[in-house]
Amino acid sequence: MKNFALIGAAGYIAPRHMRAIKETGNNLVCALDPYDGIGIMDSYFPHAAFFTEPERFDRHLDKLRRQGDKKIDYVSICSPNYLHDAHIRMALRNDAHAICEKPLVLNPWNLDALREIEAETGRKIFTILQLRLHPAIQALKKQIENSPEDKIWDVDLTYITSRGRWYFISWKGNLQKSGGVATNIGIHFFDMLGWIFGDCLEAELQTDLPDKAKGTLIFQRARVKWFLSVDENDLPAEIVSSGKRTFRKINIEGHEFEFSEGFTDLHSESYRNILSGGGFGIDDARKSIEIVSKLRSR
Secondary structure, eight states, X not given: OOEXXXXXXXXXXXXXXXXXXXXXXXXXXXXEOSOOOOGGGXXXXXXXXXXXXXXXXXXXXXXXXXXXXXXXXXXXXXXXXXXXXXXXXXXXXXXXXXXXXXXXXXXXXXXXXXXXXXXXXXXXXXXXXXXXXXXXHHHHXXXXXXXXXXXXXXXXXXXXXXXOTHHHHSGGGOHHHXXXXXXHTTHHHHHHHHHHHOOEEEEEEEEEETTEEEEEEEETTEXXXXXXXXXXXXXXXXXXXXXXXXXXXXXXXXXXXXXXXXXXXXXXXXXXXXXXXXXXOHHHHHHHHHXXXXXXTO
């Protein structure tokens, strides 16, 4: 059994990490979040210590580290995007590995500094790239690998996930804190596309608004037109009439690629992968971070 700490316990994605820690047979020892309304913890680890101040949380990690057998082995990071870098450093300083939500960092040059800290501490930095573990996406990757090498695939990606007014008041609506729509909701799709179709050669941005973005990416083996939005007005009529607020579609060579099922268990699968000696690290994260960095500079 490994000891875990969790940063960003009140966040949207945090329950998936709590569940993953529990399902892999490990223990959440302590958690941090400035917001204290996190009764969800009672469903997973009611006895975990909880802190609302990072200074006291950091001190607690240090105290556990000095007790030897009670030290934290992994710190799971679900905090706002712009804080990932600092929280990864906190984890490694306390002799723990970091498991960080995407984007690992906002800028590619931050990755180089984190690599140095990995070398200094001997601890590892992992990121959650769960789409790489989706069976349908793994099958698509094999299909592309087995196709003629000179084949350039035409891909259309649309992802609309409606958000209310709160989104633009929160850190997610702040470009400096979230990286904008393309980073905040697009990073995992861009990682998936780069994993399947190779290096990104060109990145063109055609629409860049606070609530939506549109552009074209040229990969080694694909031309990708993409559209990302948090505006409910962009939802297709049939999605609205069905009462749904999210629309996801990937079209490859005129054929719709279906992968809407099987998402719920991928965080647990990611943890199993990491704990068994696998996992995705800095090099795996770099390609998608470089893409969104290029888009922000357009």
